[in-house]
Structure formats: structure tokens, C-alpha cells
Amino acid sequence: MQPKYARARQAKRASYDESTIHAILDGGLVGHVGFIADERPMVIPMAYARRDGTIYLHGASKTRIARLDGVPMCMEVTQLTGIVAARSGFHHSVNYRSAVVHGTARFVDGNELDIALDMIVDHLLPGRSAEVRPMSAQERKATGVVALDIEHASAKVRTGPPVDDEADLALGIWGGVVPVTTAVGSGVQDAFTPDGAPEPASLAAARRKFA
Amino acid sequence: MQPKYARARQAKRASYDESTIHAILDGGLVGHVGFIADERPMVIPMAYARRDGTIYLHGASKTRIARLDGVPMCMEVTQLTGIVAARSGFHHSVNYRSAVVHGTARFVDGNELDIALDMIVDHLLPGRSAEVRPMSAQERKATGVVALDIEHASAKVRTGPPVDDEADLALGIWGGVVPVTTAVGSGVQDAFTPDGAPEPASLAAARRKFA
Numbered sequence: 001m002q003p004k005y006a007r008a009r010q011a012k013r014a015s016y017d018e019s020t021i022h023a024i025l026d027g028g029l030v031g032h033v034g035f036i037a038d039e040r041p042m043v044i045p046m047a048y049a050r051r052d053g054t055i056y057l058h059g060a061s062k063t064r065i066a067r068l069d070g071v072p073m074c075m076e077v078t079q080l081t082g083i084v085a086a087r088s089g090f091h092h093s094v095n096y097r098s099a100v101v102h103g104t105a106r107f108v109d110g111n112e113l114d115i116a117l118d119m120i121v122d123h124l125l126p127g128r129s130a131e132v133r134p135m136s137a138q139e140r141k142a143t144g145v146v147a148l149d150i151e152h153a154s155a156k157v158r159t160g161p162p163v164d165d166e167a168d169l170a171l172g173i174w175g176g177v178v179p180v181t182t183a184v185g186s187g188v189q190d191a192f193t194p195d196g197a198p199e200p201a202s203l204a205a206a207r208r209k210f211a
Numbered sequence: 212m213q214p215k216y217a218r219a220r221q222a223k224r225a226s227y228d229e230s231t232i233h234a235i236l237d238g239g240l241v242g243h244v245g246f247i248a249d250e251r252p253m254v255i256p257m258a259y260a261r262r263d264g265t266i267y268l269h270g271a272s273k274t275r276i277a278r279l280d281g282v283p284m285c286m287e288v289t290q291l292t293g294i295v296a297a298r299s300g301f302h303h304s305v306n307y308r309s310a311v312v313h314g315t316a317r318f319v320d321g322n323e324l325d326i327a328l329d330m331i332v333d334h335l336l337p338g339r340s341a342e343v344r345p346m347s348a349q350e351r352k353a354t355g356v357v358a359l360d361i362e363h364a365s366a367k368v369r370t371g372p373p374v375d376d377e378a379d380l381a382l383g384i385w386g387g388v389v390p391v392t393t394a395v396g397s398g399v400q401d402a403f404t405p406d407g408a409p410e411p412a413s414l415a416a417a418r419r420k421f422a
Contacts (some may be wrong), residue, residue, distance in 0.1 A: 029291050029305075029391065030289055030291055030305075030307075032243035032254050032256075032287055032289075033254070034245040034252035034253060034254035034285075035252050036247060036252050039283075040283045040285070040313065041245035041246050041247050041252055041253075041283060041284060041285045042245060042252075042285055042311075043243050043244070043245035043254050043285045043286070043287040043311065044287060044311065045243075045287060045289040045307065045309050047305065072250075072251045072252060073252060074245075074251070074252045074253055074254045075254070076243060076254040076255060076256060078241055078243075078256040080240050080241055083335045083336060083395070083417065085336060085339065085398065085411075085413070085414070086343070087343055087344055088343050088344045088346065088350070089328060089329065089332045089339075089340050089343055089346050089350075090346055090347075090350040090353070090354065092332050092335075092336075092339070092343075094240075094241075094258065094335070096241075096256065098256050100253075100254065100255065102251065117300060118300065121300045121303050124294045124303075124305070125294060125296060125303075125389070128296065128300075128303070129300050131384065131385075132297070132298055132299050132300055132303075132384060133298055133299045133379055133382060133384070135299065135300050135301055136301075139299070139300075139301040142301070143301065161401035161402070162401060164403070168344055169403040171344060172405050172408070173342065173343060173344070173404075174342075174398070174400060174404050174408050174409070174410065174411045175400065175401045175403060175404050176398050176399045176400040176401045176404060177398070177399045177401070178336070178395055178396065178397075178398050178399075178414055178417060179395070179396035179397075179399065180240065180393065180394070180395055180396070180421075181393070181394050181396060182391065182392070182393045182394075183391070183392050183393075183394070184294070184389055184390070184391055185389065185390035185391070185392060186389075186390075187296065187385070187387050187388070187389050188387045188388045188389075188390065189385060189386065189387040190372035190373060190386050190387045190388070191372070192375070192380040192386055193384075193385050193386055193387060194383050197383070197385050198385070199385065200296075200385045202296070203296070203389055206294065206389060210391075
């Protein structure tokens with residue numbers, strides 16, 4: 001084996017620039033939100049959307065998250081793209097894109113709330129907010145949105161084949177990558193959708209966005 | 212519309228018994244691990260495995276996570292299965308299975324470390340640890356495993372179509388579920404795998420496990 005070639009196979013992991021971090025955030029389906037509750041760490045999955053350097057998190061007004069204001073918060077978004085099967089357990093890994101953002105929770109109200117609510121719907125189904133019945137004042141009151149203004153962010157990306165010890169490459173063991181794919185499918189209409197109603201444009205947009 | 216029928220369409224969200232929580236943990240690809248670092252919440256994605264009531268988390272010995280011992284820790288695992296498109300932004304949701312476990316970080320060593328390292332490899336590729344070159348003493352030293360003995364756990368599951376306001380059902384707006392599927396594909400062998408080497412059994416096992 002040629003060491004140079006082996007080096008060329010090194011996995012890539014790094015911190016990335018803002019555009020890379022934003023792309024990972026924008027391409028994620030679920031945000032994993034961490035905060036401190038009763039002096040213990042708490043992590044819950046949440047719907048979210050990014051607007052410039054701010055993350056909007058959605059929760060019912062009654063939930064703990066919606067009451068968070070002024071406390072430190074973290075959100076992690078990860079897309080797993082492959083399982084890396086090496087010749088040793090030690091060199092097993094996964095291919096992924098991951099972003100972690102830190103900030104302070106800020107309760108959202110007024111015009112910013114309207115914008116945030118539409119953006120959270122449109123994050124998963126681009127354009128959906130314009131396809132549906134407008135939000136009522138009652139619904140606005142019942143929906144809590146917390147903003148996380150990004151104060152610090154980092155990203156990690158791992159791609160490529162396993163990076164095995166030179167001595168293991170000759171063992172004749174299968175090594176490579178097992179692809180993991182997340183896909184958005186065709187919409188399944190419910191019993192209240194008019195027969196023959198065309199699938200709305202937002203669903204095709206979601207398939208393109210999360211392909 | 213018949214109220215009874217509408218009620219029958221209610222989304223299911225609940226806390227679940229141990230077997231349900233274990234099934235969600237065992238079916239997850241990535242664990243989202245929360246802990247407190249410098250008085251701030253931190254969430255990082257990690258490979259993991261469950262053994263009875265204990266979660267094993269893998270990290271290089273040098274990383275912060277591997278040095279955690281005796282501190283409170285949380286792990287959340289979520290499988291998103293659909294985007295729920297309602298007739299109002301307010302009733303948009305996602306279908307998912309999610310488990311959140313709480314415990315205290317415990318540094319793992321000795322025989323338990325050997326078991327944990329194999330289990331973490333086998334979680335993603337069942338049986339893989341027996342297909343590869345055994346771990347060396349050096350590698351054991353370089354690998355940190357943290358145990359999270361589950362002290363408290365809960366699960367949430369949302370399934371089914373949107374739950375719209377009665378008045379919105381007649382609007383003629385498309386409503387339903389957009390399926391989200393995560394799939395494990397066929398292995399892509401690297402340049403050091405012998406020509407014609409058959410795909411190892413662990414890869415097919417992973418496709419079955421995460422189907």
C-alpha cells in the first residue's frame with residue numbers, strides 16, 4: 001500500500017464556514033434542542049426554521065420550551081449519510097453532516113411571531129403556509145415560538161470510505177460504506193381531501209429540498 | 212362530519228412502557244446526547260448501543276464526552292416517519308417515534324468496555340464485531356465509552372393523518388401525510404476489498420433492522 005494513497009483516503013472532519021452550517025441547518029428535518037431544566041440537561045426533538053442567524057423553535061404555549069426566555073440553549077441537527085464498515089471495530093464510523101448552534105432563548109411575539117410560524121411550516125413543506133387557511137388570533141395565542149439567536153456555531157462532516165490500519169487492508173475483509181438515505185415520499189391524502197385534488201406544490205418542493 | 216369519527220382520528224401521543232422505549236432506542240441510528248458543559252447545555256450526535264437499562268456512548272478518549280463521569284446526562288432518539296400536512300398552519304405536525312432517557316454518566320472500563328465496544332459496532336451493523344479483526348489493547352486504551360444507566364425514560368409517538376378543525380375540512384384543501392423514509396442501502400465496497408468478496412451478513416442484517 002502507498003502511504004500517500006492511504007493519506008488521501010483520510011476522512012474529512014472539520015469546522016465549517018457560516019454558509020456550510022446554514023446549509024446543514026436548512027437541510028435538516030428535526031432539531032435536537034438542549035437546555036437545562038432543574039439543573040439537568042434536557043434534549044427534545046423540535047420543528048424549527050432558520051432566518052438569517054436566528055433559529056425559530058416551535059412548541060405549544062403550555063410546554064416548557066415555550067416558556068424558556070433568556071436561558072442558554074443549544075440545537076444540534078444531523079444528517080446521517082452512511083455507515084462506515086472498516087476492517088476493525090476501532091475504525092468503524094459513520095458518514096454524516098452535523099451542525100451545533102448555541103445561543104440564548106428569546107420569547108417571540110408580534111410580527112416576528114407571524115413570520116416565524118410561517119417559516120416553521122415552510123421549512124418542512126416549502127410554500128405550504130400560503131396553501132392553507134390563515135392563522136387565527138386564537139391560534140397565535142396558543143402557539144409559542146422561541147428564538148435562538150446564534151452566538152456560536154460549528155459543523156462536522158465525515159465522508160468517504162473507511163480509514164483502516166495499513167496492516168488490516170490485506171486481511172481480505174470486506175470494507176466500505178453502507179449508504180443511509182432519508183427520502184420524502186408522495187403525499188398520502190386523508191379522507192377529507194376532495195377526490196382528484198392534485199398534490200399541492202409544497203409536497204414536490206419538500207421532495208426536492210430533502211432529496 | 213361525525214364528531215366520533217373526528218375523535219377517532221385524534222393523533223396518538225403518549226408516554227410508553229419500557230418495551231416501547233427500548234424498541235425506539237434499538238431502532239435509532241444516532242443518539243442526541245445532552246450534557247452541561249461550562250454551565251451551558253451541549254448536544255452532540257453519538258453512536259450508541261443499549262444493553263438492558265444501560266446506554267453505551269462511544270467517543271475518542273480525548274473528547275469531552277469520554278471524560279464525563281458522574282454528571283447528569285440525557286439522550287434523545289427520534290425517528291421521523293412523516294410530515295403531517297393540515298388545512299391550517301396551526302395543525303401541521305410530524306409523525307415520529309421519540310424516546311428521551313435520563314441518567315448519570317459513568318466511565319466504562321474492564322470487561323464492560325469490551326462488551327460495550329462490540330455492542331456499539333453491532334448496533335448499526337448487527338454481527339459486524341465478529342466479522343472484523345479483534346480490538347487491540349492500544350485501541351481499547353484509545354476508545355472512551357460512557358455508560359448512561361437509565362434512571363428515567365419517556366417516549367412519544369405520533370401517527371396518523373392531520374387533525375383539523377371541523378370547519379376547515381370543507382375548504383377543499385389537500386390534507387394528509389407526506390411519508391419520510393430512512394433506508395439502509397447496499398454496501399459500496401472500497402478499493403481494498405477483494406474483487407468478488409461477498410457483502411458481509413452484517414450489512415443485510417442492518418437493512419432488515421432499519422427497514
